[in-house]
Amino acid sequence: MNVRHALGIVVLLVSTPSMAVHVNLDVPPMFGDHAVLQRDMPMRLWGWATPGGKVIVTFDSHQARATAAANGRWQVTLPSHAAGGPYAWQVSDGKQTVTFQDVLVGDVYLASGQSNMEFELAKARDSAVEIAHATDGAIRELKVPNAWSVKPSARLPGSAWAPASPATAGTFSAVAYFFAREIRADQHVAVGIINSSWGGSRIEPWMDAATAQVNPSAVAARVAREDAAEAQLVDSTRRNLQRWPGVLDAGSDGDYARSDADEHDFVPIRVPDFWESQGYVDMDGVVWYRTHVALSPEDAAGGITLGLGMIDDSDTTYVNGVAVGQTVDAWNGVRAYRVPANVLHEGDNVVAVKVTDLGAGGGIHGESGQLFVANAKGTRRPLTGPWLFRPSRVALVPAQTKNQIPTLLYNAMIHPLLPVALRGVLWYQGEQNATDDLAFRYRNQFAALIKQWRNQLQQPALPFLFVQLANFKRGTDTQAGSPWAMLRESQASALTQPATAQAVTIDVGNPDNIHPNDKQTVGHRLALAARHVVYGQSLVFHGPAYVSVTFHGSLARLSFDDGGSALAIRGNTALGGFTLAGPDRDFHPATAHIEGHAIVVQAQGVTAPTAVRYGWSENPVDANLINAAGLPASPFRTDSW
Incomplete structure (x- = not known):
């Protein structure tokens, strides 16, 4: 019997004193028809079968055997495989054989975060032209449906791989698609995107309970309370x-x-x-x-x-x-x-x-x-x-508050992926945590999430590439501070971890729309980062990065890692975006100029400066420091006030 995408559970009653349970062979969606599997790494495949059943997996002449555990799950590891395809692979238990077609081996990236990652190609700049030219079927996306669970789930919600075409690409993550298109052109291998994102989500729902430091029972009780209150409002x-x-x-x-x-x-x-x-x-x-x-x-x-x-x-x-x-x-x-x-x-x-x-x-x-x-x-x-x-x-339509509650999205949208082999992670999230009480805390949470995902994916050096928040008029800046700027600093703090990089986007946002439609530039900057961090290429992949400051009288001298490209100014105007403060911590607009690899800053009325800030606002439109490659400097501050 040849079964394609066998689903569900079949209970067979036999004329014996006991009842035998027979489970149709099944695998997660990321291994199904049109899948992209990770090249040059041990190939981990798993699925479900009758408990105790013997399973044989065949992929391109390689075979592996496994016995289904008491919960029906089986897992095999096949040898590393070079990029190529299309292939068909099979799993058989002696009674059934399930065959999956048009499978490519290339590079697989997990794209996660909130709405700017979920943002579809159909809404991006020049979408009609981009979709019409989306004819490379070796770029593929698996969109994980929005789902939540109070407990870690073994199975991914229903989904399927879609090769890019004018008929399908409009629903792809725009950022991930533009990233994949550049990696495909650079590496000449298939690129698969597992898009597990949910608009409006905070970072805590993408963590497991231990990392989020919550009690699962307390989370379940919160969900029950909120569901009951929501039902009353709907009535x-x-x-x-x-x-x-x-x-x-x-x-x-x-x-x-x-x-x-x-x-x-x-x-x-x-x-x-x-x-x-x-x-x-x-x-x-x-x-x-x-x-x-x-x-x-x-x-x-x-x-x-x-x-x-x-x-x-x-x-x-x-x-x-x-x-x-x-x-x-x-x-x-x-x-x-x-x-x-x-x-x-x-x-x-x-x-x-x-x-x-x-x-x-x-x-x-x-x-x-x-x-x-x-x-x-x-x-x-x-x-x-x-x-x-x-x-x-x-x-x-009941309000989707589940994307605000710790662990719920991880349980349903990340845990079922484990331990799929990946080339890297793309992360675009933070807007929902950019508040007075959350923005500083984010740096520890983000570092913990990276460590958690790497450990659970069994790839301790898994590249993690992320997008720093774009410019936007959120309306939360005050004299005391900027939650949006603080969140950017928290994101950038992850660069202390190995195999990480950020795409700075303070120059390509839309001050009036939290969802800017220029996703081409974002995908391009992520691809530059990947070409260096993931593929080891020597190229300019980041803008000027602050290194240190010294103070001399009324002047502050900032040194930078220019990314291998000389410091420059966007728009050929005066250098802007800098403020300077003395011991009174009162920041004043500053003038600045470039001296080689350094920038000298001074401000009227600040005779003994002790701190410099750059781009320290939610919408730093005057922050125009770039390098000669056109990549913007990340906002920063020299103080820790």
């Missing part, structure tokens, strides 16, 4: 939606753009604010907002600007039934639409906003000052609520 939302029969899990987008649309079943809602805080917890989908704006003849004749704050996630905005603006998938993007005079009239004008929420928070939010009507002269009137509100087509 409350369901009751609130009963006034609009048919909108839940059905309905239509509705037609409430017209100025004369029926408003009898609209209800007041506070604007700006998320609807979750106003009785509609866990509601996603299409919702309409309406408000009325009175205009004088002069204001109507001159046209207006309509400020709508931020809208989570997408909107189409109408005035008097005419579409005047649209923004797609930009939950934290500030809307300001110009409305021409031919749409307006004296007296009552109707603003209708169709909001589409894809998950988490929903509605018109932001600062009160971002909601306004401005006439041609720039005179503003507030446009804050209450507005009118009506759901049109919605679903109740």
